Amino acid sequence: MLDRDRCIALDAEDPLRDFRHEFTMTEGVIYLVGNSLGALPRRTPERVRQAVEEEWGGRLVGGWNTAGWYDLPLTVGDRIAPLIGVGPGQVVAGNSTSIAIHQAVAAALKLRPGRRVIVSDVRNFPTDHYMVQGLAGALGGYEIRDFAEGRFDDAAVVLLSEVDYRTSERHDVAEVTARVQAAGALMIWDVCHSVGALQVDVSAADFAVGCTYKYLNAGPGAPAFLYVNPRHHADARNDLSGWHSHAEPFAFEADYRPAEGIRRFAVSTPHVLSFAALQAALDVWERVPLDLLRAKSVALGSLLVDLVGDALELASPADAERRGSHVSFRHPDGYPVMRALIDRGVHGDFRAPDILRFGLAPLYTRYVDVYDAAGTLLEVLDKEHWRDEKYTQRLAVT
Numbered sequence: 001m002l003d004r005d006r007c008i009a010l011d012a013e014d015p016l017r018d019f020r021h022e023f024t025m026t027e028g029v030i031y032l033v034g035n036s037l038g039a040l041p042r043r044t045p046e047r048v049r050q051a052v053e054e055e056w057g058g059r060l061v062g063g064w065n066t067a068g069w070y071d072l073p074l075t076v077g078d079r080i081a082p083l084i085g086v087g088p089g090q091v092v093a094g095n096s097t098s099i100a101i102h103q104a105v106a107a108a109l110k111l112r113p114g115r116r117v118i119v120s121d122v123r124n125f126p127t128d129h130y131m132v133q134g135l136a137g138a139l140g141g142y143e144i145r146d147f148a149e150g151r152f153d154d155a156a157v158v159l160l161s162e163v164d165y166r167t168s169e170r171h172d173v174a175e176v177t178a179r180v181q182a183a184g185a186l187m188i189w190d191v192c193h194s195v196g197a198l199q200v201d202v203s204a205a206d207f208a209v210g211c212t213y214k215y216l217n218a219g220p221g222a223p224a225f226l227y228v229n230p231r232h233h234a235d236a237r238n239d240l241s242g243w244h245s246h247a248e249p250f251a252f253e254a255d256y257r258p259a260e261g262i263r264r265f266a267v268s269t270p271h272v273l274s275f276a277a278l279q280a281a282l283d284v285w286e287r288v289p290l291d292l293l294r295a296k297s298v299a300l301g302s303l304l305v306d307l308v309g310d311a312l313e314l315a316s317p318a319d320a321e322r323r324g325s326h327v328s329f330r331h332p333d334g335y336p337v338m339r340a341l342i343d344r345g346v347h348g349d350f351r352a353p354d355i356l357r358f359g360l361a362p363l364y365t366r367y368v369d370v371y372d373a374a375g376t377l378l379e380v381l382d383k384e385h386w387r388d389e390k391y392t393q394r395l396a397v398t
């Protein structure tokens with residue numbers, strides 16, 4: 001087992017150690033929630049100030065032409081593409097993940113008109129499954145089947161997360177994609193919990209969606225993204241056919257005509273100020289070696305699992321290769337345990353009914369942070385600090 005000095009030595013040797021200086025870190029806080037809301041990059045406030053004062057204030061409506069606002073969904077999409085293993089002209093940024101899920105599922109159903117089954121994972125992050133339920137209800141005549149049934153031969157589309165938001169269990173993207181497509185269905189991956197943490201490669205998939213406010217650190221409410229495999233660009237329909245997906249938005253024609261290429265999946269006016277924060281976050285990502293990122297994520301996760309030992313039941317796969325970049329444990333009183341931990345400066349989060357989650361963001365999480373977090377957790381459990389009444393009351397966001 002590693003001791004604290006060895007963890008400090010590992011941090012000193014860590015090839016990613018300098019990336020921590022790219023972030024604003026709060027003194028006295030061990031932040032293990034980067035899988036929910038990433039930390040603030042140091043260059044973001046200046047980039048946002050520039051977008052507000054120089055672009056908006058200085059150029060006013062001219063910013064649409066001179067500050068590149070109109071093309072943000074495509075130019076920023078091209079910068080996200082290498083993080084998910086795909087090429088330029090294949091990713092559009094904007095809106096939210098839920099909106100992108102609607103677009104991808106609706107497009108996939110139209111591409112498989114003879115099939116009436118949508119496969120979705122009932123344990124997936126609820127919005128994914130809710131969006132499928134909403135769309136199936138609006139269209140009528142569709143059956144929703146749970147992914148665990150493993151039957152795709154009559155399915156139009158399969159929607160699945162690469163990494164499970166609760167347990168951190170990781171699916172084999174290449175294997176599942178091949179199996180789904182061999183059955184004649186289309187594959188949509190949700191990479192919210194893997195982009196910026198793993199070497200994601202969705203290039204064989206039909207569609208993929210993801211958010212940028214988790215491991216990518218683009219800030220609360222940052223634009224999401226949608227990947228559409230180029231083989232579908234000519235035939236796929238964008239059901240949310242807003243004017244920015246029109247072939248000539250500024251012709252103001254009465255009838256809709258889709259744009260060529262990935263622009264067809266834009267929707268409407270981009271959230272320019274949120275894009276500014278996303279651009280600053282991506283400046284950091286341009287320099288990150290993803291193989292080293294994954295290697296450190298695996299090492300941090302294994303360290304946490306080893307240190308916690310059998311003090312808590314591990315909810316994540318024991319095999320690090322089968323995990324994403326967070327580690328989850330079960331405790332029947334998980335909520336007060338997490339509140340007691342946060343009170344002592346270790347920030348993880350709780351997911352009902354009994355999951356304690358610890359996100360390990362290799363760009364700014366150190367080995368010594370994991371060591372100290374585990375020590376505090378063991379103490380909270382051992383001394384039963386969590387039984388204090390002040391920790392039982394639920395806050396609005398957990």
Ligand SMILES: *Cc1c(COP(=O)(O)O)cnc(C)c1O
Nearest residue numbers: 096097098125161165190192193
């Ligand atoms: C975080 C997350 C989302 C978020 O959806 P929003 O539309 O951004 O609220 C969706 N799906 C998964 C799997 C997530 O982890």
